[in-house]
Amino acid sequence: MNVWIALRVALRSLSKNTLRTALTALGVIIGVGAVIAMVSIGEGAKVSVQASIDRLGTNVIMAFAGSTMRGGAHGGVGSTSTLTDEDAAAIARECPAVQYVSPGVRRPAQVVYGNRNWSTNVNGNGHAYQYIRDWPMARGSFYTQRHEATAAKVAVVGATVVKNLFPDVDPVGVTLRISNIPFRVIGVLSEKGSNAFGQDQDDVVMIPYTTAQKRLMGITNISAILVSAKSSGQVQEAVRQITSVLRRRHRLQPGAPNDFFVRTQLEFSETASESNRIMTLLLGSIAAISLLVGGIGIMNIMLVSVTERTREIGIRMAVGAKRGDILLQFLIEAVVLSLLGGIIGVATGIATAKVITWLAGWPTLVGVQAILLAFGFAVLIGLFFGYYPARAASALNPIDALRYE
């Protein structure tokens, strides 16, 4: 008996009991659907994290003020104030692999406009920040080098701040107050969404870092320097140059540890994708358990089916079916069941992923790999759990099978 005929026989016998077939396939449908939906959530998260990291720019480098060592106790990152705007200027001047440099300070603050107020991050950045982050304006313009040099009281606001502070006013040109100091709004940043760590990047007010230092915080140091390399291929070169400039400026002896950190985009994305991989794996393996349960359902139904159709098996053997033919027939039936479940399950999984995106707003990504994996796994489960019942059917003695009532 060739496989095509066995397939037709299997389809026919499955179609004779549609409700049972549907319910059996349902176990696999749910399993495959769950695997695809869960993996697509994990993949979606991974891709969106990756995208938001990439949105920071692939050639972005960050230098933070380092930890102090006092009496053997390490302070946290930024616990010293070793970075200055002169360091930033030196990097811009002396590192050939570096394109833009933006010194940065930040502090949360209450922002007031009229009778509304909003607690947000006030970031003091260099004017080059917009180029490093590649962050276009929605309206108005970013502050310039002149604003920076004069510590002008100008601000650029993010979309979330606009939503909360200026629900029905065009913010460009109005004056808002940060810690009671009036700032003129000169631009609105385009919406950027959450960053890799779930923070809302649009919940921000940006002012020149000089203004932040002198008028808001009364400090002379900076907490971080954001740098872009000339190209993504020059990132490592830029890191080396920055490190050597900062070590020299901070008069660190050879062998002494750095009092700053230099991090690249790559390191962030590696950490983020690793944690996402674990999440995807976890979600996928929980879903795989339901696929396994679906497989056990197939085995159960196939065993019942073999018992129920003992007479049929006897008749087939009497008219010349070999044990292999019977084995093939029941095995194919199990595989068809799981394939059917697999196909509908893939559709269900994709639909579920879409619904999740639509309802919960989570990004999902249905990968071809996940589909193939779930599908292949379903077929394997059909083979694995179908084998035992098929084997039992083929091992029947024709005489006993014929007489079975």
Next chain:
Amino acid sequence: MAAEPAVIDVRHLVKTYRMGEVEVRALNGVSLTIAAGDYVAVMGSSGSGKTTLMNILGLLDVPTQGSYLLDGLEVARLAPRELAELRNRKIGFVFQNFNLLPRTTALENVELPLLYRSISSRARHQRARDALARVGLADRHRHRPNQLSGGQQQRVAIARALVNEPRVILADEPTGNLDSVTGEEMMQVLTTLNERDGILIMLVTHEQDIARHARRRVHVRDGCIIADELLDGASPASLAAGAAQQEQRAGEGRAGGEGAPQGAGVVSPEPVPAERQAAAPPATPPAEAASSPSMPEMGT
């Protein structure tokens, strides 16, 4: 074809079953030769061993001892897959309870044996349709067993038995589930197949009326053949053949009957193969010649 040996030739068949501690001897040294185109009724009470004999002759079961030549081929020790192949090619079964697949059309039921050999689907349909036409059900292809009467169901079963152009049709109480009128019709169908197509028909029954259709009756009791008689009404050719065989078989039957109490492996007084072969030919020519055109493939 002239020197063709008997289609069924069993010698000293013994079949024992173990039921717990007790060993049951269902067949106790049965020897039987049946020529091509013969029409045999096996009779006996329940428990006589006739069903076991049919199962072994039908290759559904293997004997514990003894030899079974089917068309000259020793099949007593064949592997299950070889037995399945032979069942498919050489033997057609007709059962008391029809044994059709439920919820499956008549045509598909008849096609069933053809599924287990390589044959194009077109040829499969054609042969199944032809087989249904031969049993007078040309207009019932699409009917399912539950839409057919008992007689029609048994006709479908007969069509299924003959769709592979078998050498032998084994019918186990073929009329047992039918009323006497329908049963009589069924016997007509079988008789026609025997007379027109020369298919060897062997039926198990305990009804004299049914056995009357056969040309030869074999009586079985306690696992032994106790009588082997030729009936009136056989065509002259087969009668001659039957008589020739009968002569020889009568001796064997007696030997088996006498030997039975002494146990297994009782040998009939020196079987003479040469004589056996000489006796067989007359049985075949007329029936075979008539049936040849309708048997494009003899399954060999």
